[in-house]
Amino acid sequence: MPPARGDRAARREDVSETVWQVLADKGFGGLTLRAVATAMGVSTGMLMHYFPTKRALLTHALDLLEKRTAERPRRARPTEGLATVRVMLLDILPLTPGDTARNRVWVGSWDLSLADDDLAAAQAERYTRLRASLLPHLEAARDLGELPALADLERLAASAVAFTHGLVVQALFDPARFPEEVQTAMLDEFLASARRPATAAAPAPAPAP
Amino acid sequence: MPPARGDRAARREDVSETVWQVLADKGFGGLTLRAVATAMGVSTGMLMHYFPTKRALLTHALDLLEKRTAERPRRARPTEGLATVRVMLLDILPLTPGDTARNRVWVGSWDLSLADDDLAAAQAERYTRLRASLLPHLEAARDLGELPALADLERLAASAVAFTHGLVVQALFDPARFPEEVQTAMLDEFLASARRPATAAAPAPAPAP
CATH class of the missing domain: 1.10.10.60 (Homeodomain-like)
Incomplete structure:
Protein backbone atom coordinates (compact mmCIF):
# COMPACT_ATOMS: atom_id res chain seq x y z
CA MET A 1 0.00 0.00 0.00
CA ALA A 70 27.36 10.77 -10.37
CA GLU A 71 24.67 13.06 -8.97
CA ARG A 72 26.95 15.74 -7.53
CA PRO A 73 26.44 19.32 -8.66
CA ARG A 74 28.94 20.28 -11.34
CA ARG A 75 30.20 23.56 -12.66
CA ALA A 76 28.93 24.88 -15.99
CA ARG A 77 31.27 24.15 -18.91
CA PRO A 78 31.13 27.36 -20.82
CA THR A 79 34.00 27.12 -23.29
CA GLU A 80 36.04 24.62 -25.23
CA GLY A 81 39.61 23.60 -24.58
CA LEU A 82 41.65 24.06 -21.41
CA ALA A 83 38.91 26.08 -19.67
CA THR A 84 36.72 22.97 -19.80
CA VAL A 85 39.54 20.75 -18.56
CA ARG A 86 40.06 23.18 -15.68
CA VAL A 87 36.40 23.01 -14.68
CA MET A 88 36.34 19.20 -14.88
CA LEU A 89 39.35 19.01 -12.55
CA LEU A 90 37.92 21.64 -10.18
CA ASP A 91 34.84 19.40 -9.94
CA ILE A 92 37.09 16.69 -8.48
CA LEU A 93 38.87 18.75 -5.80
CA PRO A 94 37.64 18.99 -2.18
CA LEU A 95 36.56 22.64 -2.33
CA THR A 96 33.26 22.39 -0.42
CA PRO A 97 32.19 20.35 2.63
CA GLY A 98 30.20 17.98 0.39
CA ASP A 99 33.14 17.53 -2.00
CA THR A 100 35.42 16.96 0.98
CA ALA A 101 33.19 14.26 2.48
CA ARG A 102 32.92 12.51 -0.88
CA ASN A 103 36.67 12.67 -1.45
CA ARG A 104 37.33 11.34 2.03
CA VAL A 105 35.16 8.32 1.20
CA TRP A 106 36.84 7.85 -2.21
CA VAL A 107 40.33 7.90 -0.71
CA GLY A 108 39.15 5.55 2.04
CA SER A 109 37.72 3.14 -0.55
CA TRP A 110 41.16 2.61 -2.09
CA ASP A 111 42.19 0.34 0.80
CA LEU A 112 39.25 -1.97 0.07
CA SER A 113 39.53 -1.73 -3.73
CA LEU A 114 43.24 -2.55 -3.83
CA ALA A 115 42.59 -5.77 -1.89
CA ASP A 116 39.86 -7.09 -4.21
CA ASP A 117 40.62 -7.95 -7.84
CA ASP A 118 37.12 -7.08 -9.09
CA LEU A 119 37.00 -3.78 -7.23
CA ALA A 120 40.53 -2.92 -8.35
CA ALA A 121 39.59 -3.62 -11.99
CA ALA A 122 36.46 -1.46 -11.63
CA GLN A 123 38.56 1.35 -10.17
CA ALA A 124 41.16 1.08 -12.95
CA GLU A 125 38.32 1.21 -15.49
CA ARG A 126 36.90 4.29 -13.77
CA TYR A 127 40.24 6.11 -13.98
CA THR A 128 40.60 5.06 -17.63
CA ARG A 129 37.18 6.63 -18.31
CA LEU A 130 38.17 9.78 -16.42
CA ARG A 131 41.33 10.16 -18.52
CA ALA A 132 39.32 9.47 -21.69
CA SER A 133 36.74 12.09 -20.72
CA LEU A 134 39.50 14.73 -20.63
CA LEU A 135 40.90 13.76 -24.01
CA PRO A 136 38.45 15.49 -26.42
CA HIS A 137 38.89 18.74 -24.47
CA LEU A 138 42.68 18.42 -24.57
CA GLU A 139 42.40 17.82 -28.33
CA ALA A 140 40.26 20.92 -28.65
CA ALA A 141 42.85 22.85 -26.61
CA ARG A 142 45.59 21.68 -28.95
CA ASP A 143 43.53 22.65 -32.02
CA LEU A 144 42.92 26.06 -30.44
CA GLY A 145 46.67 26.51 -30.02
CA GLU A 146 46.45 26.32 -26.21
CA LEU A 147 48.72 23.28 -26.10
CA PRO A 148 51.83 22.49 -28.11
CA ALA A 149 50.90 20.72 -31.36
CA LEU A 150 53.15 17.78 -30.49
CA ALA A 151 51.90 17.28 -26.93
CA ASP A 152 51.18 13.66 -25.97
CA LEU A 153 47.59 14.20 -24.90
CA GLU A 154 46.92 10.77 -23.40
CA ARG A 155 50.02 11.22 -21.26
CA LEU A 156 48.88 14.72 -20.34
CA ALA A 157 45.45 13.38 -19.31
CA ALA A 158 47.17 10.80 -17.08
CA SER A 159 49.37 13.50 -15.53
CA ALA A 160 46.37 15.76 -14.94
CA VAL A 161 44.47 12.96 -13.15
CA ALA A 162 47.56 12.04 -11.11
CA PHE A 163 48.16 15.64 -10.10
CA THR A 164 44.50 16.19 -9.17
CA HIS A 165 44.15 13.00 -7.12
CA GLY A 166 47.41 13.68 -5.30
CA LEU A 167 46.25 17.20 -4.53
CA VAL A 168 42.99 15.75 -3.15
CA VAL A 169 45.02 13.65 -0.70
CA GLN A 170 47.22 16.53 0.47
CA ALA A 171 44.19 18.80 0.87
CA LEU A 172 42.24 16.19 2.87
CA PHE A 173 45.09 15.76 5.33
CA ASP A 174 46.02 19.43 5.60
CA PRO A 175 42.97 21.58 4.78
CA ALA A 176 44.49 24.63 6.51
CA ARG A 177 47.49 24.56 4.18
CA PHE A 178 45.44 23.74 1.07
CA PRO A 179 42.34 25.96 1.18
CA GLU A 180 40.28 26.53 -1.97
CA GLU A 181 42.48 29.35 -3.31
CA VAL A 182 45.68 27.31 -2.97
CA GLN A 183 44.17 24.24 -4.63
CA THR A 184 42.84 26.41 -7.46
CA ALA A 185 46.16 28.23 -7.91
CA MET A 186 48.04 24.92 -7.98
CA LEU A 187 45.68 23.54 -10.62
CA ASP A 188 46.04 26.71 -12.70
CA GLU A 189 49.82 26.48 -12.51
CA PHE A 190 49.70 22.85 -13.56
CA LEU A 191 47.60 23.78 -16.60
CA ALA A 192 49.82 26.77 -17.37
CA SER A 193 52.87 24.48 -17.40
CA ALA A 194 51.11 22.21 -19.91
CA ARG A 195 50.63 25.20 -22.25
CA ARG A 196 54.32 25.84 -22.52
CA PRO A 197 56.22 24.41 -25.46
CA ALA A 198 58.63 21.58 -24.72
CA THR A 199 61.66 23.88 -24.78
CA ALA A 200 61.61 27.57 -24.06
CA ALA A 201 64.19 28.28 -26.75
CA ALA A 202 62.49 26.53 -29.67
CA PRO A 203 58.88 27.58 -30.17
CA ALA A 204 56.45 24.73 -30.81
CA PRO A 205 55.30 24.19 -34.40
CA ALA A 206 52.12 26.01 -35.35
CA PRO A 207 48.95 24.12 -34.43
CA ALA A 208 47.55 21.81 -37.10
CA PRO A 209 44.94 23.51 -39.30
CA MET B 1 68.96 -16.79 28.70
CA ALA B 70 62.65 4.59 6.67
CA GLU B 71 64.82 1.54 6.03
CA ARG B 72 64.02 1.05 2.35
CA PRO B 73 66.87 1.01 -0.13
CA ARG B 74 67.27 4.36 -1.86
CA ARG B 75 68.94 5.46 -5.02
CA ALA B 76 72.29 7.25 -4.86
CA ARG B 77 71.99 11.05 -5.06
CA PRO B 78 74.85 11.91 -7.32
CA THR B 79 74.24 15.52 -8.30
CA GLU B 80 72.68 18.71 -7.05
CA GLY B 81 69.48 20.29 -8.30
CA LEU B 82 66.67 18.69 -10.30
CA ALA B 83 68.56 15.41 -10.73
CA THR B 84 68.37 14.95 -6.96
CA VAL B 85 64.68 15.88 -6.88
CA ARG B 86 64.06 13.31 -9.61
CA VAL B 87 65.79 10.56 -7.64
CA MET B 88 63.89 11.46 -4.45
CA LEU B 89 60.58 11.20 -6.32
CA LEU B 90 61.61 7.97 -8.07
CA ASP B 91 62.26 6.56 -4.59
CA ILE B 92 58.54 7.09 -3.82
CA LEU B 93 57.04 5.45 -6.92
CA PRO B 94 55.97 1.78 -7.02
CA LEU B 95 58.70 0.61 -9.41
CA THR B 96 59.64 -2.70 -7.72
CA PRO B 97 57.56 -5.37 -5.94
CA GLY B 98 58.78 -4.13 -2.55
CA ASP B 99 57.98 -0.51 -3.39
CA THR B 100 54.57 -1.61 -4.66
CA ALA B 101 53.73 -3.51 -1.46
CA ARG B 102 54.81 -0.54 0.67
CA ASN B 103 52.80 1.92 -1.41
CA ARG B 104 49.76 -0.34 -1.25
CA VAL B 105 50.00 -0.21 2.55
CA TRP B 106 50.54 3.57 2.56
CA VAL B 107 47.50 4.21 0.37
CA GLY B 108 45.48 1.79 2.49
CA SER B 109 46.53 3.61 5.68
CA TRP B 110 44.88 6.84 4.47
CA ASP B 111 41.41 5.47 5.30
CA LEU B 112 42.46 4.95 8.92
CA SER B 113 44.50 8.16 9.19
CA LEU B 114 41.74 10.41 7.85
CA ALA B 115 39.36 9.10 10.53
CA ASP B 116 41.68 9.80 13.48
CA ASP B 117 42.72 13.36 14.36
CA ASP B 118 46.12 12.33 15.76
CA LEU B 119 46.94 10.09 12.82
CA ALA B 120 45.76 12.74 10.36
CA ALA B 121 47.98 15.35 12.03
CA ALA B 122 50.95 12.95 11.92
CA GLN B 123 50.31 12.32 8.23
CA ALA B 124 50.01 16.05 7.47
CA GLU B 125 53.30 16.58 9.32
CA ARG B 126 54.93 13.79 7.30
CA TYR B 127 53.88 15.42 4.02
CA THR B 128 55.08 18.79 5.27
CA ARG B 129 58.48 17.20 5.95
CA LEU B 130 58.50 15.57 2.53
CA ARG B 131 57.84 18.91 0.83
CA ALA B 132 60.49 20.56 3.01
CA SER B 133 63.02 17.86 2.10
CA LEU B 134 62.63 18.74 -1.58
CA LEU B 135 63.06 22.47 -1.01
CA PRO B 136 66.87 22.78 -0.70
CA HIS B 137 67.27 20.77 -3.92
CA LEU B 138 64.73 22.96 -5.72
CA GLU B 139 66.65 26.01 -4.48
CA ALA B 140 69.86 24.51 -5.79
CA ALA B 141 68.11 23.85 -9.11
CA ARG B 142 67.02 27.47 -9.29
CA ASP B 143 70.53 28.68 -8.45
CA LEU B 144 71.91 26.39 -11.17
CA GLY B 145 69.51 27.98 -13.66
CA GLU B 146 67.46 24.76 -14.01
CA LEU B 147 64.30 26.49 -12.77
CA PRO B 148 62.98 29.97 -13.50
CA ALA B 149 64.43 32.49 -11.04
CA LEU B 150 60.94 33.56 -10.00
CA ALA B 151 59.51 30.06 -9.47
CA ASP B 152 57.49 29.60 -6.26
CA LEU B 153 59.52 26.69 -4.91
CA GLU B 154 57.25 25.79 -1.97
CA ARG B 155 54.35 25.61 -4.39
CA LEU B 156 56.45 23.53 -6.76
CA ALA B 157 57.36 21.12 -3.95
CA ALA B 158 53.65 20.72 -3.14
CA SER B 159 52.84 20.10 -6.80
CA ALA B 160 55.65 17.56 -7.10
CA VAL B 161 54.39 15.63 -4.06
CA ALA B 162 50.78 15.79 -5.32
CA PHE B 163 51.79 14.57 -8.77
CA THR B 164 53.91 11.75 -7.37
CA HIS B 165 51.31 10.50 -4.88
CA GLY B 166 48.57 10.63 -7.52
CA LEU B 167 50.78 8.67 -9.89
CA VAL B 168 51.33 6.09 -7.15
CA VAL B 169 47.57 5.58 -6.92
CA GLN B 170 47.06 5.22 -10.68
CA ALA B 171 50.01 2.81 -10.94
CA LEU B 172 48.76 0.66 -8.06
CA PHE B 173 45.34 0.24 -9.67
CA ASP B 174 46.57 -0.21 -13.22
CA PRO B 175 50.11 -1.60 -13.18
CA ALA B 176 49.84 -2.81 -16.80
CA ARG B 177 49.16 0.73 -18.02
CA PHE B 178 51.74 2.35 -15.72
CA PRO B 179 54.86 0.17 -15.86
CA GLU B 180 58.21 1.51 -14.70
CA GLU B 181 59.04 3.24 -18.00
CA VAL B 182 55.72 5.08 -18.15
CA GLN B 183 55.95 6.25 -14.53
CA THR B 184 59.52 7.42 -15.12
CA ALA B 185 58.61 9.21 -18.36
CA MET B 186 55.67 10.94 -16.66
CA LEU B 187 57.90 12.12 -13.82
CA ASP B 188 60.51 13.37 -16.29
CA GLU B 189 57.85 15.30 -18.20
CA PHE B 190 56.56 16.82 -14.98
CA LEU B 191 60.07 18.00 -14.10
CA ALA B 192 60.67 19.24 -17.66
CA SER B 193 57.50 21.35 -17.44
CA ALA B 194 58.79 22.92 -14.21
CA ARG B 195 61.98 23.99 -16.01
CA ARG B 196 60.08 26.09 -18.51
CA PRO B 197 59.69 29.79 -17.89
CA ALA B 198 56.24 31.04 -16.99
CA THR B 199 55.51 32.29 -20.50
CA ALA B 200 57.07 31.01 -23.66
CA ALA B 201 57.21 34.49 -25.15
CA ALA B 202 59.03 36.26 -22.31
CA PRO B 203 62.23 34.49 -21.26
CA ALA B 204 62.72 34.20 -17.51
CA PRO B 205 65.17 36.60 -15.86
CA ALA B 206 68.71 35.32 -15.58
CA PRO B 207 69.33 33.17 -12.50
CA ALA B 208 70.53 35.00 -9.41
CA PRO B 209 74.35 35.16 -9.12
Missing part, protein backbone atom coordinates in the same frame (compact mmCIF):
# COMPACT_ATOMS: atom_id res chain seq x y z
CA PRO A 2 1.35 3.45 -0.85
CA PRO A 3 1.89 4.81 2.70
CA ALA A 4 3.74 1.72 3.85
CA ARG A 5 5.80 1.82 0.67
CA GLY A 6 6.58 5.45 1.31
CA ASP A 7 7.66 4.63 4.86
CA ARG A 8 9.86 1.87 3.61
CA ALA A 9 11.49 4.11 1.03
CA ALA A 10 11.96 6.84 3.64
CA ARG A 11 13.54 4.34 6.02
CA ARG A 12 15.90 3.13 3.27
CA GLU A 13 16.87 6.77 2.70
CA ASP A 14 17.59 7.14 6.44
CA VAL A 15 19.74 4.03 6.44
CA SER A 16 21.71 5.27 3.44
CA GLU A 17 22.18 8.69 5.01
CA THR A 18 23.50 7.10 8.20
CA VAL A 19 25.85 4.80 6.28
CA TRP A 20 27.18 7.88 4.49
CA GLN A 21 27.71 9.80 7.74
CA VAL A 22 29.58 6.88 9.34
CA LEU A 23 31.74 6.58 6.21
CA ALA A 24 32.52 10.28 6.06
CA ASP A 25 33.45 10.33 9.78
CA LYS A 26 35.13 6.98 10.30
CA GLY A 27 35.99 5.66 6.88
CA PHE A 28 35.67 2.09 5.67
CA GLY A 29 37.64 0.87 8.67
CA GLY A 30 34.92 2.24 10.96
CA LEU A 31 31.96 1.09 8.86
CA THR A 32 30.46 -1.78 10.83
CA LEU A 33 26.89 -2.98 11.27
CA ARG A 34 27.20 -2.01 14.92
CA ALA A 35 28.40 1.54 14.17
CA VAL A 36 25.54 2.15 11.73
CA ALA A 37 22.95 0.62 14.09
CA THR A 38 24.23 2.76 16.98
CA ALA A 39 24.13 5.91 14.87
CA MET A 40 20.52 5.12 13.91
CA GLY A 41 19.51 4.13 17.44
CA VAL A 42 18.37 0.67 16.33
CA SER A 43 19.59 -2.83 17.12
CA THR A 44 22.16 -4.60 14.98
CA GLY A 45 19.52 -7.29 14.41
CA MET A 46 17.12 -4.71 12.99
CA LEU A 47 19.84 -3.34 10.68
CA MET A 48 20.54 -6.85 9.40
CA HIS A 49 17.17 -6.73 7.62
CA TYR A 50 18.90 -4.27 5.31
CA PHE A 51 22.43 -5.68 5.38
CA PRO A 52 22.59 -9.38 6.26
CA THR A 53 26.42 -9.29 6.15
CA LYS A 54 29.34 -6.89 6.45
CA ARG A 55 29.95 -7.47 2.75
CA ALA A 56 26.40 -6.27 1.91
CA LEU A 57 27.07 -3.12 3.94
CA LEU A 58 30.37 -2.48 2.11
CA THR A 59 28.70 -3.03 -1.27
CA HIS A 60 25.98 -0.54 -0.34
CA ALA A 61 28.67 1.95 0.73
CA LEU A 62 30.46 1.67 -2.62
CA ASP A 63 27.13 2.03 -4.49
CA LEU A 64 26.31 5.15 -2.48
CA LEU A 65 29.70 6.61 -3.33
CA GLU A 66 29.13 6.00 -7.05
CA LYS A 67 25.61 7.41 -6.89
CA ARG A 68 26.56 10.54 -4.97
CA THR A 69 29.51 11.15 -7.25
CA PRO B 2 70.33 -16.05 25.21
CA PRO B 3 68.66 -18.88 23.27
CA ALA B 4 65.21 -18.17 24.70
CA ARG B 5 65.71 -14.46 24.04
CA GLY B 6 66.75 -15.23 20.49
CA ASP B 7 63.62 -17.36 20.02
CA ARG B 8 61.44 -14.60 21.32
CA ALA B 9 63.02 -12.03 19.00
CA ALA B 10 62.71 -14.44 16.08
CA ARG B 11 59.06 -15.03 16.90
CA ARG B 12 58.43 -11.27 17.02
CA GLU B 13 60.06 -11.00 13.60
CA ASP B 14 57.75 -13.75 12.31
CA VAL B 15 54.70 -11.96 13.69
CA SER B 16 55.75 -8.68 12.06
CA GLU B 17 56.42 -10.38 8.74
CA THR B 18 52.96 -11.99 8.80
CA VAL B 19 51.28 -8.69 9.73
CA TRP B 20 53.07 -7.11 6.75
CA GLN B 21 51.97 -9.89 4.38
CA VAL B 22 48.33 -9.61 5.48
CA LEU B 23 48.49 -5.82 5.06
CA ALA B 24 50.07 -6.00 1.61
CA ASP B 25 47.46 -8.57 0.47
CA LYS B 26 44.28 -7.43 2.20
CA GLY B 27 44.91 -3.90 3.36
CA PHE B 28 43.88 -2.38 6.67
CA GLY B 29 40.30 -3.55 6.09
CA GLY B 30 41.52 -7.15 6.10
CA LEU B 31 43.96 -6.78 9.00
CA THR B 32 42.30 -8.65 11.87
CA LEU B 33 43.70 -10.68 14.75
CA ARG B 34 42.02 -13.71 13.20
CA ALA B 35 43.56 -13.15 9.74
CA VAL B 36 47.07 -12.81 11.20
CA ALA B 37 46.60 -15.84 13.50
CA THR B 38 45.33 -17.94 10.57
CA ALA B 39 48.26 -16.88 8.37
CA MET B 40 50.68 -17.88 11.17
CA GLY B 41 48.86 -21.13 11.96
CA VAL B 42 48.34 -20.14 15.61
CA SER B 43 45.26 -19.43 17.69
CA THR B 44 43.82 -15.93 18.06
CA GLY B 45 44.38 -16.35 21.82
CA MET B 46 48.08 -16.99 21.25
CA LEU B 47 48.34 -13.91 19.00
CA MET B 48 46.73 -11.80 21.70
CA HIS B 49 49.92 -12.18 23.75
CA TYR B 50 51.42 -9.83 21.12
CA PHE B 51 48.36 -7.71 20.35
CA PRO B 52 45.79 -7.60 23.15
CA THR B 53 43.45 -5.48 21.00
CA LYS B 54 42.69 -4.65 17.39
CA ARG B 55 44.04 -1.16 18.12
CA ALA B 56 47.40 -2.62 19.21
CA LEU B 57 47.55 -4.55 15.94
CA LEU B 58 46.78 -1.40 13.90
CA THR B 59 49.42 0.58 15.80
CA HIS B 60 51.98 -2.13 15.10
CA ALA B 61 50.99 -2.08 11.42
CA LEU B 62 51.55 1.70 11.21
CA ASP B 63 54.89 1.37 13.03
CA LEU B 64 55.97 -1.33 10.59
CA LEU B 65 55.05 0.90 7.66
CA GLU B 66 57.14 3.76 9.08
CA LYS B 67 60.06 1.46 9.82
CA ARG B 68 60.07 -0.22 6.42
CA THR B 69 59.75 3.13 4.69
